[in-house]
Amino acid sequence: MTWYLVLSVVTQAVSLLLWKESINNLPLLHVFTVLEFCLLFAWYAVQSKSFLPRIWLFGMPVLFLLFALLDAFVLESLHSFNIYTRSLEAFIFIGCSVHWFIRSITLESKVVTGEQQALNYMNAGFFIYFSGSLILFAFSNYINHLGRSLLMNIWTLHSLLLIVLYLFILTGFWKTNRK
Template sequence: MNFFINNISEAATFSPLLPLFFLILIRSNKEYWPIKSLVVISCVISLYSGYQAKFLNTNNMPSLHLLTVLEFLCISFFYNSSFRHFYLKKISLIAGVGFTLFSIGNSLFFQDIYTYNSYARGLEAFLVICLSLLYFYETLQRQEIVRLEHSPTFWFNTAFLLYFTSTQFLFLFNNLILTTYSKDISNLFWKVHAFVCILYYLLLAVGIWKVRFKPTSPISLS
């Protein structure tokens, strides 16, 4: 157990490889392409960022700034293709464009690429939480009985809601934690983040595996 806790950050670095493995295994069509893009991008940036920190001993914050923008674009496109109502599709599209502009502006004028982009990460978490809740609301409004555990979209949405809800506090107050509290406290927060990160990619892997199976047909309640 102590070995796992001490090495959880390293485990989190390699956790995107799990959904990537299932992605390669199923070799499905272009369905859920935003999720597939997200997994590939996360793998490349996470592994390179870990390599920078461990072997090059260089600042890997620029990688995080890039990941933040690309990650949210993939997520917003995912919701745009998942929502059925036009106004929800429009909301996800506006959120994607608006956040991209905000994140770039934040990196240029407020929190440069060599510092932790807490403003952008915090806003990203808030927007993803809102989109995930809107998806659950729309699903309930359909008045259909569906076996959600067979739906890939359900697993992807659950992964987003769990991860961004759990890490919202850390994203917003990371810089304050680093400057105000001891290094041990800061490390504890990041170990919790690493655990949630592993769980996040595990849920994405389950969703990708579920792409192999068609969800059961819904039964209308109306």
């Protein structure tokens, strides 16, 4: 989870620098999406132990990378928003979150440890973020044709979803350290 947060901070910093220099930062988003997918998929796999057969643990990130390359160079442009890849990623992690909640409700003991509670907070953050973002990603082609002020208001929702995600991750870390 720490690596995910480091990746997010570095990506945001580089993105801001590119934006200030009037350089298209969307190719960075394409790279970030693949790295984010790999880190979060590995996190879910480690947390869920029997999450998927071993072949999927390595195959899924490779398939996702291939789809991201197809999206960036065939379906869309590397210099445009990666709608299909971000939507697929959101859909997959919504499924991972639901799987986590079902597993934690049905298979775990009735006593919730601090670590389980922390992981539940983090998972809830990802569920909220990816559920809200899926709508934004899936409809971004339509959203991008709206007026600039309305467009800024809509994408502010994405920023709010990120804040909620980071607050849930922070709460998870806080619950982990409280023993």
